[in-house]
Amino acid sequence: MKIGMSVIAASVLMSTIATAADLQGRKVADATAPEASVTQVPGDDIFGYTSATDVGSVGDTGMALENDGRLGKRDGRYRVLSQKLEFARTFAENWSGAVSVFGDWRKVQNVSIFGIDRSGYQFDGMSVELRHRVIERAVGQPFALTLALEPRWGRVDGGSGLRADSLGLEGKVQIDAPINERLFWAMNVNFATGRQQDPLNRSDWIASSGSAVSTALTYAVVDEKLYLGAEARWLQGWDRAFFGSLTGHAVYVGPTLLVKPAANVALNVTFQPQVAGKATGVPGRLDLDSFERANFRAKLAVAF
Numbered sequence: 001m002k003i004g005m006s007v008i009a010a011s012v013l014m015s016t017i018a019t020a021a022d023l024q025g026r027k028v029a030d031a032t033a034p035e036a037s038v039t040q041v042p043g044d045d046i047f048g049y050t051s052a053t054d055v056g057s058v059g060d061t062g063m064a065l066e067n068d069g070r071l072g073k074r075d076g077r078y079r080v081l082s083q084k085l086e087f088a089r090t091f092a093e094n095w096s097g098a099v100s101v102f103g104d105w106r107k108v109q110n111v112s113i114f115g116i117d118r119s120g121y122q123f124d125g126m127s128v129e130l131r132h133r134v135i136e137r138a139v140g141q142p143f144a145l146t147l148a149l150e151p152r153w154g155r156v157d158g159g160s161g162l163r164a165d166s167l168g169l170e171g172k173v174q175i176d177a178p179i180n181e182r183l184f185w186a187m188n189v190n191f192a193t194g195r196q197q198d199p200l201n202r203s204d205w206i207a208s209s210g211s212a213v214s215t216a217l218t219y220a221v222v223d224e225k226l227y228l229g230a231e232a233r234w235l236q237g238w239d240r241a242f243f244g245s246l247t248g249h250a251v252y253v254g255p256t257l258l259v260k261p262a263a264n265v266a267l268n269v270t271f272q273p274q275v276a277g278k279a280t281g282v283p284g285r286l287d288l289d290s291f292e293r294a295n296f297r298a299k300l301a302v303a304f
Helices: 001-026
Strands: 061-071 077-092 095-109 118-135 146-154 163-178 181-198 201-221 226-240 245-262 267-278 296-304
Touching: 163 201, 201 245, 226 267
Parallel strands: none
Antiparallel strands: 061 077, 061 296, 077 095, 095 118, 118 146, 146 163, 163 181, 181 201, 201 226, 226 245, 245 267, 267 296
8 A cells, every 4th residue: 555655656756757847848939038037936945844946056155054853752752853064065057066964962761662761962974965957947837856866874873873874875856836926836755775784783784765755835925034834744664775565654744934034044944743654563543663753843054
């Protein structure tokens, strides 16, 4: 059933990409007319976790501090804050790159699936990301498409917080479009694969993968200053490097907010509880083994 839902999601994505590519290739008669204009989707993190397709103009440089929180398991106390400090630059037309370092803070007590308490802050590795916008918006063609790859080295097990080296690669497909001049839509499909040391026996390496499908709408309450919206995400875990057996899935839904106190400063905030899910072989309507009761994110970005 869950694999079928993945196939459906992939089919919808491929259909959207094919439609966008077809529209991109059409010659619109008035595309070069002086009065022709194209409504663009703003380039900041206006959607929450879901990324827009904008990669910036050549020479654009910035940094961002991203705080991703994960709260709640089936029992005990589980509070985790993953931090990502990112330095990004647009180095060519439709191409951008970023280097990030990660930190991990947690307070884990009496969570039965881990069997160990853990608290404190740790350095959690680094990543490099490359983004390329392959389809630009044009007159008569509202969709834009960006592809991204992010290899990552990690040092901390994402569940227990124990030391465990990992090597992973995440591929990202990002699509967005304006609904009108104030309302904007986006969709992301991500797939991550990797290998990690078993935190209880670091001589053993375990392969796994995860997928994420998200969609979001946001509205410009105040142009270029305040955006309010909503986002839904469907996360899945798999027991092999490329899918395999489903270990669980979770659906999160919540509001999003972007505030720009200055032209070069943006603060993105979202809080999303788990509204549906299932851990394979575990009773209960939510997956609180692979995922958490709620996620939140606060990201502060500054452009130079």
